[in-house]
Structures are given as structure tokens and as C-alpha cells.
Amino acid sequence: MRKKMLQKIGVAVVSGAMIVSALTGCGSSEKTDKSASASAAKSAATSSAKTSTASGTKAKDYSGVKLVYWSSWEATEPQGMVVAEAIEDYEKETGIDIEVEFKGRKGIKEGLIPALDANQQIDFFDGAGNKSNYGDRIISLEDLVKEHNYEPRSNPTMMKLFRSYNDGVLKEIPFQFKANSYLYNKKLFRQAGIEKAPANWSEFLTACQKLKDAGITPITTDDAYVPQAFGMHLGRLVGSEGLKKIVNENGWDRPEVLQTANDLADLAAKGYFSELVASNVYPTGQNTEFATGKAAMYCVGTYMVNEVKNITGPDFEWGFFAYPEVNNGINGTEAMVIGGQSFAITSKCKNPEAAFGFIEKMTRGKFDEKLGKESISITADTENKNWPEQLADVKPYFDNCTEIMGGAESNPDITPALKENLIKLYSGKITGAEFVANMKAAAGK
Template sequence: MGTPHLSRRSFLTAVSAGAVLATAAPMLAACGDGDSGSGDGKVTIEWMDIATTEPSQTLYPQIAKAYEAAHPNVKIKLTNLENEAYKSKMTALIASGKLPDIFITWGGGVLKQQIDAGLVKDLTSDSSQLLGTMTPVSLKPYQFDGKTYSVPYDMGGVGFWYNKKLFEKAGIKEPPKTWAAFLDAVGKLKSANVTPIALGGKDKWPGMYYWAYLAMRVGGLPAVDQAVKSNDFGTPAFLQAGQHLKELTDLQPFQKGFQNAGFDAPGGQAATMGAGKAGMSLMGQWAPAVQKDASGKDLGKDLGWFPFPTVEGGQGTATEVFGGGNGHSLSKDAPKEAADFLSFLMNQENEKKLVTSGAFMPVLKGADSELDPNRKLVADALNGSTGFQLYFDQAFPPAVGQQVNDSTASLIGGKSSPEQVAQQVTKAAKSQ
């Protein structure tokens, strides 16, 4: 999935427990079955997350301690795992039938599978006041049959982050708006001895973004919906998406060793882009923070953003956004204090701290005023979108999503053809 790894840069703004608690008070009273501080005995809330980097690595424990201070009977046990380790752990926990009280989710087909297994709590009623303060698009990945099963804390879209200085060096006057212009920009960057694109090929999901976006631009969202309904990814939209992706890979646009590079690992996609060693990186809203974290450098005003180009003759538009967000769900057996804590975590004061940290996009209504110019472009694209598609590896059932990632990586690595990718994903879909 599009993972929201965050920057390790120091989070300098300390959390003021008094201010946070004051802001949270009205919402705390409305969420949950009662005051969690008045219960008998100690309540331990198991919270499993992927906050292995700053600012959330520091901010989350501070917020948890502030909640504990106001609710002496509650102990919040936070466990953070790296993204891929988290997915593996969740697979084992789902098989056991017992999930942590609070756990991160990207929604879509993965969350739906957990819901169908009876493992996730419906938050529609208990958290209604909190959910009512959130933007409708941020809730979409977590809603099924009119019910909401997660509290979002980040929401955004995938697009190209680019280095303005390197574009200027290559003679590229403006960000490409069409696929033909994009391929031309790749050629110009190569001619200027600039690596056109940074890619974390080892993690696979960053490459999936290209196939998914190209399918959307060729066939539009109706083509994606039809493929999901029919379990057939051998349609013209997906075959052409693979062919266009092969056009790109034939140009050898990625940094040396990209197939063994992770997204946020040393020397990986984020570090390459952050260090000014590549012209572009197709990534979500968290990219600037991770690029700075991984490289130790800040591109500052040299960093820009543009939406994925349209494909000539395609049915999709530049206003159809591919992306997703992050949310926290509760296990079916989670105590009422867990819902109460999520309300506290996402009050206005804490939302402001998340957004101004530079690593999160707003989910509360009206909170986008805290964004820097580039992330404001992402927010504007999301708010002005005419259609939205969740990450393929989360929108589809887990086995299908994994096959999408594996097959796309094989295509990018020159080991599979566009036709083979379509066949492999279709086979995985029909076997569900």
C-alpha cells in the first residue's frame, strides 16, 4: 500500500497537556459509553501502529500520556512496527481471530475482510460526533453498507514530487500534463545527466502506483470499477496501462539499483529524491517529510508537485485522484475507553499539531489552512477531485492486492509482459 512512513526529523513543538485536554473536553464527553476515568480497576488499551518515524514517533506517546493523566485508570500500550512488519503481524493476528484494541488501517478490501470476519467494531454510533467533524472523502475508505469502521487521521493523493532546479537544468519549462510530454521530460532529464525518477522497487507498492494511475487515465474510473466487478483485468484499459508502463521502463528512467531499494531505506527512493539526485518521485502526501528524513536535506523551494498526467485518447481525467489515507479501527472487544481515546487523539488541537508537523494531511473540516504550499496543492487536488480510487493493494482483497504489487514489480523489472500482468491479477481475482 501506499504507506505513510513519516519523517524522523525532530519534532520541536512540545505537546501541552493542559491545552490539549481543554480542547478535547467537549468531544470526550460525547464519545464512548461514559467517562473512562470512572471505571473500576485499570484498563489497558493495546494500540498497534506504524509510527516508527518522527513526528508521530514522539507525538503519539505524548498524546497518550496526556490522556492517561486525565484518566488515571487507563494505560495505553503503544507498539510500533515498520510498515511491512506490521502487515505480516496483522496477517497472523487476523488468523488468530484477535486484533489489538486500536490498530491502523488503510481501509478498502483489507478492512472489509476483517469486518466480514467479525473482528472490527462499528464506530458509526459511538463516535458519531467525532466522525461528523471529518471531511466526507477522508471517511470513504472505511465505510461499508452505511457504517463507518475507522477514524481517519491522514488523507491525501498520489502525485509527482519534482525538483524544480533539475527540471530547469534539463530545459523543462513546466510540469508535463500528458503522458507523451512526461516521456519527453524523462528523455530531457537523461540528456542532462539527471536520473529522471527515483523508485523504491524492492517495496513493490511504489511501482504499483504507475500501473494503477495509467489504468485510470486510459479507461477512467468506470473501467476500474468494471474490472473489479467482473474480476477481469485483461481489459483494454489495464493492457494499455501495462504497455504505457513498459514504454517508461524501456527508457531506463530509474536510479541505479532501484530494484533493491526500499522507499525510505538508506539510498532508497526518498533519500535519492531528497538528496537532489533524481528529478521526480511518484508518491503520496508524506513524501516531503520522508525525503528530508531519509536524506538529511531539505529541497525547500526547489520542491514542487503536479498531478499524474493524462493519457492521449484516454477516458480518464487529471481530476481523478488515486490515493488514500490512514485510520485507526477498533477490535470488536475493545473497551469503551479506546473509542474515547481516538476522539481525544483527533481533537482540533492535536489535528493542528499533526498537520503543522509537515507529515500529515488534514481530515477535520477546515484544517487545510495549516498546510504548506505544496501540500496545499495536494489538498486542492483532493478537494476538487471528480473521482477517487483507493490504493489497489488496499482496495482489493489482500491476495489480489499482493498480486498487483508482485506483477507490477515483475513488469518494471522486465520479467513480465503487460499481458502476463493482466492474466496474473485476473487469476488472483477469480480465485477469491
């Protein structure tokens, strides 16, 4: 019953006024009472004209089966609304009963493991990728993926990434992808006479200078995201594993760290960073500088587009380019910071086939495309070619990505010092050499 009530909440929001704080709605119809809905679902499930699933196979009859699904979304978020609509559709197809609890990010992070350990029924859940901390509380999905012929319509790099979280075994189905690099304002680029996105460091510097000459602030950031550009720049020089080794094993005296720090200090010396970068506390730079058209570039994940859509409005011209290739680098734009959310099935689930059927519905075809559109995110189904227009520039980079980068914040003990010193570096308060010395000292404590 809780699930039915939450779905009605989502419907009410859709039919009401526009949602504030960066939320958008999607259509849904008012449900009938539970008994009538269950009767119709069972009838539909046993009908010879049964609806097909996203993979093209006929939906199975799961009449009498009940699953409990914990979601990391809120019922009023675009993602939660699409989930509610997909559940209703899946129930009608199969006769199954899915009780969904919209727990939000905090609810999943803090409550899921204790609930599972207390033997509470939770059959499957979604949330941030990398669920390695769940151990044997979640099951391998390898056999289900094979049985459903799921992999051919999956991004191979993402599947490799999510297998890596659990020693090469797929325990998570990735969805709602994101890519991290420079999002930029195409209108401001045109005003500065920049005809194409920069592909290497020289072109990036040229673009910054043209923006500055046009009276436009080239780059802004916030305290929450200052490690982004640093990690990508250093990752171009040492790769992802090298980056993690530096951060976790006090490798700050490597020459590549100094090169990265000097390159970023050069941006500050030339006046390419916002004058407010030293005081920007998230989301100040994002909302009051970039989204309002006062700064041209912001290094962050593509999820930001959804976060600021109520500020930018429909006429904002979104651009994206992978982090530029750098001098003496060992990789190029084929190496990116990408990731996503994921679904997992718990070891307590008595009907994993039924749970996987819903996961497939959410990550294939209609609902995968709808999720991308409503939350302005990257779709999981490679056959869904219609990406949100705001992310059109992301697609060629994402499709060509063969190497995952990342790891600048893999050591939580050093992250505060990293952020503090990067803010000083970006605001011109310290040199590249001083940054290296400060990080060595912080790591040696």
C-alpha cells in the first residue's frame, strides 16, 4: 500500500505546478484501487496478447509474487517518477506486486545494510555505483545477464568498470550514466570567437585567452569540485592507477605532480580563473557564475545540467569536451572519468529473475530513454540514440571511451588538504612548487 500511495504522490506532483529546486515531472495516470489493479494485472499477465519486454521476449507471469524495492530517489524527483511509472507498467505485464520505498540517498547509505542484516525483506535496490561494501549481501548477476542476452546492448567500458568493483564479477547493473570534464557555454565561446572545443592543452590555453580578451571569465569552480580538473590533468600524465598511487602512497614528489600544479598555477597567473574561486562554496560558482552565463567553463559531471536547469532555462547552449590532452601525456580523450548509478539484487531475494526483469525494463528501451530525458542523463541502452539535447556533445566522447580515469579523491584522509591547497593554487596564492611541498607535508602527518 505504501508503494501505491507514493506513486499517487508522483502523479499529483506531475499534474500540479512546476517543481522547484531543479526537479521536473513526467506524465503518469491515476491508478485504480489495489484490488482492481491486481485483477487487471493478472488478466494481462495470462493473456495470449501479453506485452513484450524491452529485450523483445514475452513478459513472464509472476502473479502472486511480491518484491520489495528500495530506491535512492525521492518520489518527487524525475527519476522517482519514472521508476513509479515503470513499476506500474511491469505490474500490469506480469501480475507481480512491487512495493517501492523511496529512501533517498541518505536512506540507502545509512539504512540499507542494517536493514538487510536485520533480515528485513529487501529484494533489490538502486543507488550510487560501486557496491563492493555490500559483500555477499548482493548476488552475482552473470547468469541472469546471459539468460536475458543483456550484454549486447550495454556499453562495454561501463560493464567492465562495474565488474571491477567486485573482483571481475558483475553484481551491479549500471544505469543513468555520467561523464566528468568541462561543461561550457557555447554562446560565450562564440562571442569570444572560439570555433571548436579545445582538444589539447595549447588549444585550451588559446580558448581561455580569447574568452578573457572578450571580457568573459574563462573558468569557475566550487570547493566541492576543485579536485576534478587536477585529477584529470594528472591522470593524463600518470593514468588512473598512477593517480591513485600518488594520492594513497604519498607520491607527491613525482615530477608529474609538479607539472600538473605548474600548469594549473599558470591558469591562475594569467587570470583565467574566476576572481571568486577562493571563496566559492558549493553551489555558488555553479549557480551564480556558470549557470547565469558569467563564466564560460566548469569542470564537473554531466549531472550538473539537471541540477541547474531551472536557472539556465531552455535557451542555454550546453557544450562539453573531454579533458584536453596534455604535454607528455600517456593517454588522450579515450580515457575519461565516467560512471553511473546501479541496481543490485540482494541475497535474500527469492525471485531474482522477477527482480532482474524489472531492472531490464528500467535500463532498456522506453523507460531508459524516458529516464534520460526527464533527468537529463546518459542512457544505458546503446540502442537508445536519442540522448537529451543538452548532452549531445557528450555522446561521441562517451561512446569512444575505452579507459576509465579517476582517483583524485580516493584517499579521504588527504582530500581536505588537497581541496584546501588547490583552492590556493587556483586563486594564485601559492605556486606549483608550494602546492607540492604542502601536499607532501600533509600526507606525512
